[in-house]
Every structure is written in C-alpha cells, then in structure tokens.
Amino acid sequence: MSEQTTYIGMDLGTLKTSVVSSCGRRHVMDSAVGRPKDVIAQAMLRADVVWGDKIREHRRALEVIRPFAKATLKFVAADTAGLDDRSLENCQWAAEQLVRHAIESTNPPQDSLVWGVVGIPSRAGQISKQFIMDVVGRHLDKVLVIHEPFAVAYGMGALDQTLVIDIGAGTIDICPMYGTYTAEEDQQTILMGGDYIDDQIIAATRERFPSVEMSDFQARRIKERYGSLLESRIPAHVELIVDGGPQQIDLTDIVANACGSIVSPIVEGIMEVTNRFEAQLRRRLLENIVLAGGGSQLVGLEQAIEQGVSERSSGERNACSVTRVADCVFAGAAGALKLAMDMPREQWDRIPWGKSQRQAA
Known part of the structure; x- marks a missing residue:
C-alpha cells in the first residue's frame, strides 16, 4: 500500500509568509x-x-529578526547585503524557524509524506535557490522551488499571453507567460518593493522633521492607511512624536511621493521585458497585465502603470490593461499547491531534494 502524501504550497515573503495544504488548511504569518x-x-x-x-x-x-528583509537570502546574497557573521547566523536560524512554523501550522497527518512547492524571486541566484532548498528541504520530504509570479499565474490558469507583476516587500518580479515555464532570462527582478516605500516615507519625514520618531512599523501602517496614487486621496494627517511630544503633522505629499517612486521602475521593467518579444505577443502581454503581491493593493497603481506604459508607447491609448489578483495574500501559495498536486508522481520521483533523500543517503 502506498504512503499517504500531503502537498504544500508556500510563499516565503519578505513581510508575510503564506502556506496552503492539500488537507484544506491555510495560514499566513509575519515573516518575523x-x-x-x-x-x-x-x-x-x-x-x-x-x-x-x-x-x-x-x-x-x-x-x-526578519530573515528575508530587503530580500536578503532569498534574492540578495549575504555578502552583498552586508551581513556580518552574527547577523547571517541569526537570519539563517530565523529562516529555519519560520519554515518549520509555517509547515507545522498546516498540521499534516503524522504518517504522511509531505511534498511542497515554494516560490522564490524570478532572478534569484543559485546561492539563494540553494539556501531555500536547504532550509525547506530539512522539513519536507520533497521540495521544488519555482518563480513566485509563475506560481501566481499557474493558480489563475493564466499560462499564456499574460504578464504577471508580483510586488512584494523586498522585490518586484516581472514575469511574461507564454505557454510554458518562463525562462529566467525572460524575467526581471527589481530590488525594491513595500520596504523601499517605507524607507522613503521615513527618510522624507525625518528630513522635514529632524526630531521625529518613526519606526518601520509606523511607516508601513501609514502607507497602508493613506497610500494612494490617485489625485483625490485621503489627507495623511498623522500623530507622531516630534521634539519629545505628540504632534499632528501632514504627510500627504510625502506618502504620495514615496508610493509613486516604484511606478517608473515598474514601467521601465515592463518595457524592457516585453520589447524582447515579437509584436503580437508583446501587444497581448501589455493587454493582460496582472498585479500580485501585497504591493498590488496600492490604490491607483493600475492606472499609474497604464498611464506610464501609454506614455512610453508614443501616447497610444489603451496601450495596456492592468488588473489585480483577487487574493493577494494566498495567490502565490495556492498556485504553488496547485502545481504540487498537478505534477505526476513520476516527476516527483525525479526530484532529488528533501529530507527523504538525506535519510536514504
């Protein structure tokens, strides 16, 4: 009698980690x-x-400890991120704890094999891929890593003529779908995202109010509450500690400028990726752009991207159409789970990574 197998899809995000299992359980947690x-x-x-x-x-x-802060370890190598030995050790330890906790949260049956698919940034290097496989592979019997935007597209069934843009806290991935697994060189990863916007809010606020007290958490809450790229936006009147006491300050333009700082790089990335393809496919990709990830919830981002692409397309109206995924929290993990469950057994048998292989060795 064959062993029972439980499948897991996981999105190891810079800010949030989401996991979905074939047992019907799903969980999201801070990546901290x-x-x-x-x-x-x-x-x-x-x-x-x-x-x-x-x-x-x-x-x-x-x-x-946020082990994947600024996309460290899963995209940016430790030496590039400037981590000293102790910081690297802390991040590796925290990543291990996070993965274990995420898998345990799905409560897989005790005697079941657990096979999983995990998303990584589109242009993650071999060192980062290996690190994720090592960490996750210590807790799953078999593990496969795939590009995060591909997981989103697979879950939507949008495998052809779709451009998926996954806007996370640490990276923005741009992935064209053309009917097969997207080649790494056809994708682009931009090293900015929600954390970058938060940093811009903090820097601009401190420049205007040098004695202000503002944490990363406060900046994120302000962005989530007031972040908008529309002309008609809610005024961002925020109470913060300035000169040692509470003070109401107006951050409306600061928040708007910070949120807008990711638009131009996204538009540039779209043009660079789509210009590699023949005219017909390029046109279809631009007509079917899908935003995913937490950053996709930024109010007015779809319109800002459409306008930016139109301006880069000689002002051609309707040059592109941008929509958002229905569920920005679980889209990646759900797509990874769908792929895990759709893969034939013989393909899983060829995957040489996971704790089963180490035990057999």
Whole structure:
C-alpha cells in the first residue's frame, strides 16, 4: 500500500509568509521571528520563540529578526547585503524557524509524506535557490522551488499571453507567460518593493522633521492607511512624536511621493521585458497585465502603470490593461499547491531534494 502524501504550497515573503495544504488548511504569518533577549525575557514569555501579535506586544523584550528583509537570502546574497557573521547566523536560524512554523501550522497527518512547492524571486541566484532548498528541504520530504509570479499565474490558469507583476516587500518580479515555464532570462527582478516605500516615507519625514520618531512599523501602517496614487486621496494627517511630544503633522505629499517612486521602475521593467518579444505577443502581454503581491493593493497603481506604459508607447491609448489578483495574500501559495498536486508522481520521483533523500543517503 502506498504512503499517504500531503502537498504544500508556500510563499516565503519578505513581510508575510503564506502556506496552503492539500488537507484544506491555510495560514499566513509575519515573516518575523522574536527571540527573548535574555533569561528574564525568556522566563516572562515562557517561550524560546515568539510569533505574530506577541512580537508587537513584547517588542522591547525581544530580538526581532526578519530573515528575508530587503530580500536578503532569498534574492540578495549575504555578502552583498552586508551581513556580518552574527547577523547571517541569526537570519539563517530565523529562516529555519519560520519554515518549520509555517509547515507545522498546516498540521499534516503524522504518517504522511509531505511534498511542497515554494516560490522564490524570478532572478534569484543559485546561492539563494540553494539556501531555500536547504532550509525547506530539512522539513519536507520533497521540495521544488519555482518563480513566485509563475506560481501566481499557474493558480489563475493564466499560462499564456499574460504578464504577471508580483510586488512584494523586498522585490518586484516581472514575469511574461507564454505557454510554458518562463525562462529566467525572460524575467526581471527589481530590488525594491513595500520596504523601499517605507524607507522613503521615513527618510522624507525625518528630513522635514529632524526630531521625529518613526519606526518601520509606523511607516508601513501609514502607507497602508493613506497610500494612494490617485489625485483625490485621503489627507495623511498623522500623530507622531516630534521634539519629545505628540504632534499632528501632514504627510500627504510625502506618502504620495514615496508610493509613486516604484511606478517608473515598474514601467521601465515592463518595457524592457516585453520589447524582447515579437509584436503580437508583446501587444497581448501589455493587454493582460496582472498585479500580485501585497504591493498590488496600492490604490491607483493600475492606472499609474497604464498611464506610464501609454506614455512610453508614443501616447497610444489603451496601450495596456492592468488588473489585480483577487487574493493577494494566498495567490502565490495556492498556485504553488496547485502545481504540487498537478505534477505526476513520476516527476516527483525525479526530484532529488528533501529530507527523504538525506535519510536514504
């Protein structure tokens, strides 16, 4: 009798990690790991590792590690990111904890084999791919890594004549779909995303108000509340600590400029990717652009991209059409799960990576 197999699709995001299983379970969590700073914090928290809301509640008692911040490890190599040995060790440890926690959250049957498909940035290098396979492969019996936007497209059934743009916290991936698995050289990864917008908000606010106190978390909340590329936007009147006391300040233009900073690079990337193809395919790709990832929720982004592409296409009206995925949280993980379940058994048998292979060796 053959062993039972549970399939998992996972999106290891810079900000959020989502996971979906063939058992019908799905879970999303912050891609952050909290570790007690000392024995006192550990005794108070009664835990070696802290997740989610508890991190925000007990932040001062924790060393908070975002292992994939600024796309580190899954796209940017440790030496390029400027990580020292201790920081690298912390990120590797946190990545291991995050993957284990994500898989355990799906509660796979105890005696089941667990096979999974995991998304990575489009142009991730071999070192980054190997790192993800190593980490995930210690917790899955078999693991396959695929490009994140391809996972989104596969889940939508949009495998031909579609341009998927996956806007995450650390990277923006541009992936043309043309009926088969997209070649890496036909894709583009832009090293910016939601974290970049947050950094722009913080930098511009501190330039205008040098004594302001603003954390990454506050900048993200401001962006999510007031971020818009439309002319008619909600004024961003925000209370922050300035000169040691609370003060209401107007960040409307700062937030708008920060959000708009990703539009031009996206448009440039679209033109660069689509110009590689013959005119008919290029036109169809531009007519069917799909935004995915958390950054796809930025109000007015579709219109801004359409306008930017139109301006780059000699002002041609209706040069492109941009829509968003229905579920920006689970689109990648759900697509990865669909691929995992659709793959024939003989193809899985040829995958030489996962804990089953190491145990056999």
